[in-house]
Amino acid sequence: MTMDELFFFDGKPEELALYEALSERIAALGAYSALVRRTQISLKNRRVFACVSLLRVLPKRLLPPHDLVLSLGLPYPLDSPRIAVKAEARPGRWTHHIVLSSPSALDAELLDWIGQAYEFGNGL
Numbered sequence: 001m002t003m004d005e006l007f008f009f010d011g012k013p014e015e016l017a018l019y020e021a022l023s024e025r026i027a028a029l030g031a032y033s034a035l036v037r038r039t040q041i042s043l044k045n046r047r048v049f050a051c052v053s054l055l056r057v058l059p060k061r062l063l064p065p066h067d068l069v070l071s072l073g074l075p076y077p078l079d080s081p082r083i084a085v086k087a088e089a090r091p092g093r094w095t096h097h098i099v100l101s102s103p104s105a106l107d108a109e110l111l112d113w114i115g116q117a118y119e120f121g122n123g124l
Contacts, residue, residue, distance in 0.1 A: 001020065001023070002034065002036070004036035005019070005034060005036055005041060007036075008036050012054070012066070014066035015054065015066055015067070015068055017103075018066075018067075018068050018100060018102070018103060019041075019052060019068060021103040021106055022052070022100070022106060025106055025111055025114070026043065026114060026118070029114070029115055029118045030045070030118070030122075031045065032044060032045045032049075032118070033045075039053055039054075039055060040052060040055070040071075041053070044121060045118065045121050045122045046121060046122050047073075047122075047123070048073065048121060049072070049073055049117040049118050049120060049121025049122070050070060050071060050072050050073070050114065050117050050118075050121075051070075051071040052068055052069070052070055052071075053068070053069045053071065054068065054069070055069055056069075057069050057084045057085045057099065058084050058085075058099065064099075064101035066101060067099050067100060068099075068100045068101075069084075069097050069098070069099055069100070070097075070100055070110075070114075071095055071096065071098075072095070072096045072098070072113055072114065072116075072117040073089070073093055073094070073095055073096075073117055073120060074093075074094050074096065074113070074116055074117055074120055075092055075093065075094070075120055076094060077094045077096075078094075078096050078113065080109075082098055082109075082110070083096050083097070083098060084097045084098060084099050085097040096113075098113075
């Protein structure tokens with residue numbers, strides 16, 4: 001974990017713990033880099049395959065007190081109630097925003113989607 005990543009979560013220990021758990025699982029897929037920006041952390045191999053942010057994608061009343069938004073890029077839309085928002089960013093690239101609030105959300109289904117996004121980002 002870089003200092004930039006730690007600084008991104010300054011004052012948000014619950015969100016940092018969730019990001020760390022997510023990062024461990026993504027690292028099992030293979031090499032990637034994390035580019036920290038003002039509003040998000042972009043995860044990329046050949047291209048950006050996922051982003052993590054603290055932005056709200058749903059009304060505050062519908063969100064848990066501590067959450068992360070995981071955004072995945074895929075070549076097709078996912079159909080699941082877990083997807084808070086999805087949009088076709090450009091032809092052939094769908095962005096899916098998923099609200100994560102605990103490590104238990106990092107289940108097999110989510111890890112499969114992350115793996116698909118990782119492969120899509122790698123151009124496989």
